[in-house]
Amino acid sequence: MMTAAGSQRLDAVRIRVTVAGSDVEAAARSYDLHARPSQQHELHLCERPPEHPGMLLADAGITAEVRLHPRSAISTVTLRPRRAGQLGDSWSRFHRDTHHELRVEGDWVADRRTVAASLSYGPIPQGAQPNSPTGKHRQRLAPDSTAKLFSDRQRQFVRECGRGGPDSFQHVRLYGPIQVRRWLVKDQWFDVRLERWSLDAAPAALEFMDLSVLVTPEDAALVQPAFLASTRRRGIDPDAYSGSRTHRLIDLFLLS
Numbered sequence: 540m541m542t543a544a545g546s547q548r549l550d551a552v553r554i555r556v557t558v559a560g561s562d563v564e565a566a567a568r569s570y571d572l573h574a575r576p577s578q579q580h581e582l583h584l585c586e587r588p589p590e591h592p593g594m595l596l597a598d599a600g601i602t603a604e605v606r607l608h609p610r611s612a613i614s615t616v617t618l619r620p621r622r623a624g625q626l627g628d629s630w631s632r633f634h635r636d637t638h639h640e641l642r643v644e645g646d647w648v649a650d651r652r653t654v655a656a657s658l659s660y661g662p663i664p665q666g667a668q669p670n671s672p673t674g675k676h677r678q679r680l681a682p683d684s685t686a687k688l689f690s691d692r693q694r695q696f697v698r699e700c701g702r703g704g705p706d707s708f709q710h711v712r713l714y715g716p717i718q719v720r721r722w723l724v725k726d727q728w729f730d731v732r733l734e735r736w737s738l739d740a741a742p743a744a745l746e747f748m749d750l751s752v753l754v755t756p757e758d759a760a761l762v763q764p765a766f767l768a769s770t771r772r773r774g775i776d777p778d779a780y781s782g783s784r785t786h787r788l789i790d791l792f793l794l795s
Contacts, residue, residue: 547623548631549654552645552759554766555751556777557784563735563746569773570724570733577722581607582736583715585689586789591710597786599702604785605663605688605713613661616693618701619646620653625700630656638662639692645756647763649778656700660690688713714792729766736784738791745791747784750775 558566567573585603586596596603602617618625621643633641643656664687694708718737723730729752736747750770754762767777 548626548643549645549756550643551753552647552756553751553753554647554759554763555749556767556770556775557648557780557782558748558750558775559780559782559784560746562775562779563748566733566748566750566773566775567735569775570722570726570731572722572724572733572735575722575724577720579718579720580609581716582719583607583713584717584785584789584792585711585713586793587710588712589793593709595789596711597789601697601701602785603689603708603711606719607716611661612663612688613659614663614688614690614693615657615659616689616697617655617657618697619655621656626656627699630696630700638690641696644753645759647759649781658693658696660693663688714789717788726769729762729769736788738788745788747780747787749784 583605585605587593600619602619603614605612605614626643630641631643635641638660640659641656642659643654646653646655689708697708718739720735720737722733724733725731732749732751732753734749734751736745736749738745752762752766770777
């Protein structure tokens, strides 16, 4: 792993391929995922609902999420794309403390190369974790306040480094749950992480599969064409889906 000083810090590069719809099951079969053990958890996305004015987190380049694991919960705020100088020296020098971890990773999808800075907080105290609703309205999860789910340090991170202004977390709401399954598959030269997102709720059922490898910045330019070639040999078109799965789901939630 390489860490450069100051605003040029880059911990690693994640090379990704995303597929959607019927291509998800085809990708699952190509990696024989139904015969492999997986890790499972629930994902909730955070956004400002339509009834509250102000810039959407997505429009400000901010993604906020909460992942509920069987015995813990973790929240993450991500700035994507991270621009040069956006973090400043103090944040660029920070890596982790007892409850927080900052990762700065390249995000390479097809010919798009961006950098994302993500600050995670966990475990979230048990009493502050959201409970998944049931019934036909389970895609929308209150409370309106996420005060207990995101830490003061995460809010400071967004306030000092984000583009959404000091009130980025005012009047935001969690949406979900999205069912997530993860696998780690050894595929010749690569350790491939596969993450399947499933939303089975009104008004639509959606599925996405993210295939990725994490490499050092020095190796990324060599690994990317080899990884894309390996997906093509499995019958997966790495260019079939060019959108953002997170933004697609946020748009769906806000319109429902």
